[in-house]
Amino acid sequence: MTGNYYAIVVAIDFGTTYSGYAFQFTGDYDSEDPTKKILSPQSWNDGPNKLASMKTPTCLLLDRNQDIDSFGYIAEDKYAELCMDGDNMDWYYFWRFKMHLHDTKGLKKTTMIADQTGKELPALTVFSKSIKCMKDHLMKILENKHYVPKDDEIKWVLTVPAIWDDTAKGFMREAAKMAGIPPQHLTLALEPEAASLICQYLPVEKFSVGGQITFSDAKPGTTYMIVDLGGGTADITVHEKVRNGKLKEVNRASGGPWGGTSVDSAFIALISNIVGGPMFAQFIKEDKLDYLDMLREFESVKRNVGLYTLLMTSR
Ligand SMILES: Nc1ncnc2c1ncn2[C@@H]1O[C@H](COP(=O)(O)OP(=O)(O)OP(=O)(O)O)[C@@H](O)[C@H]1O
Numbered sequence: 001m002t003g004n005y006y007a008i009v010v011a012i013d014f015g016t017t018y019s020g021y022a023f024q025f026t027g028d029y030d031s032e033d034p035t036k037k038i039l040s041p042q043s044w045n046d047g048p049n050k051l052a053s054m055k056t057p058t059c060l061l062l063d064r065n066q067d068i069d070s071f072g073y074i075a076e077d078k079y080a081e082l083c084m085d086g087d088n089m090d091w092y093y094f095w096r097f098k099m100h101l102h103d104t105k106g107l108k109k110t111t112m113i114a115d116q117t118g119k120e121l122p123a124l125t126v127f128s129k130s131i132k133c134m135k136d137h138l139m140k141i142l143e144n145k146h147y148v149p150k151d152d153e154i155k156w157v158l159t160v161p162a163i164w165d166d167t168a169k170g171f172m173r174e175a176a177k178m179a180g181i182p183p184q185h186l187t188l189a190l191e192p193e194a195a196s197l198i199c200q201y202l203p204v205e206k207f208s209v210g211g212q213i214t215f216s217d218a219k220p221g222t223t224y225m226i227v228d229l230g231g232g233t234a235d236i237t238v239h240e241k242v243r244n245g246k247l248k249e250v251n252r253a254s255g256g257p258w259g260g261t262s263v264d265s266a267f268i269a270l271i272s273n274i275v276g277g278p279m280f281a282q283f284i285k286e287d288k289l290d291y292l293d294m295l296r297e298f299e300s301v302k303r304n305v306g307l308y309t310l311l312m313t314s315r
C-alpha cells in the first residue's frame with residue numbers, strides 16, 4: 001500500500017457459479033491475525049431453499065434497454081417469473097458465463113456472449129456490469145453506515161483462476177475498469193493463492209475429529225498442495241511456506257475445466273434420460289420456476305454431501 005493511504009480494502013470473488021465480496025477497514029488490520037474484522041454481506045437473499053450464503057449466483061439480468069435490473073438470487077427469481085409470464089424474450093439474462101474466459105483462443109475486446117435466449121452482448125459489458133452490481137451493493141452498505149469513500153481511498157482486489165492466461169486476466173482488468181474501478185487501485189489475486197493465505201490463519205482446533213487434529217498450520221519450509229475445486233475450474237498449485245508469513249509458488253498452476261458445474265450437467269443429462277429429452281425440454285420451457293427449484297434443491301443436496309454421506313449410501 002505504499003504511496004497511497006487506503007481506508008478500505010475490498011476483495012471481489014467472481015466465481016463461475018457463485019460470486020461475492022468481502023472488505024476490511026485498514027484501521028482494523030491486525031498483522032497478528034489479518035482475518036479479524038473482515039466483513040461481508042451476511043446473506044444475498046437466500047432463495048426458497050435457504051441456501052444462505054455469503055455468495056450469490058453469478059447471473060445478471062438486464063432489461064430491454066440493457067440496463068442493470070438485478071444480480072444473483074433476485075435475478076434468478078425474476079427471470080424465472082418473466083419466463084413463466086412469457087415476457088422474457090427481450091430481456092437479457094446471463095448465467096454462469098465466467099467459463100467463456102477459460103478458453104481464450106480468439107478472445108478480443110469485441111467478443112460477444114449469448115444470453116439464455118441467444119441474444120448477444122459484448123462479453124466485456126456482461127462482466128463489467130456484473131462487477132458493477134457487486135460494487136454498487138457494497139457502496140449501498142457503506143452508505144448505510146454513513147460512509148462514502150473517495151475513489152482513491154479504496155484498494156480493490158479481484159480474484160482470477162491461477163490457470164487463466166494473460167489475455168483472460170487482462171480482460172478482467174478491463175471489465176473492472178469499465179465497472180468504475182480505477183486500474184491503479186486494482187490488484188488481481190490468484191484464487192488458490194487467496195485460499196492458501198487464509199489457510200495460514202485457520203483455527204486448527206476447529207478441524208479436529210474425535211480429538212485428532214486433521215489439519216495443521218504449516219511451518220516455514222513446509223511444501224503443500226492447494227487444490228481449489230470451484231464451480232468451473234479445478235486449480236492446483238504447490239506452495240512453500242517461507243519466513244515472515246510469505247508463500248513461494250513451487251510449481252506453476254495446473255488444472256482444467258473440472259468444476260462442480262460438470263456434476264450439474266451430468267445430473268441434468270441423467271434426469272433428461274429418465275423422463276425423455278423432449279419432455280424435459282418442455283418442462284424447462286414451461287415450468288422455469290420449478291426447474292430453478294430443482295437446480296437449487298440439487299445444489300443444497302450437493303453441499304451436504306460429505307465423506308460420511310458417501311460411506312453411508314455406498315453400503
Ligand atoms: N459438498 C459438495 N460436494 C460437491 N460439490 C459441491 C459441494 N459443495 C459445493 N459444491 C459445488 O461447488 C461449486 C461452487 O464452488 P465455488 O463457490 O468455490 O465455485 P465458484 O467460485 O463459483 O467457481 P470458480 O471458482 O471455479 O469460478 C458448485 O458447483 C457447488 O455445487
Ligand SMILES: [Mg+2]
Nearest residue numbers: 014015016230
Ligand atoms: Mg471461486
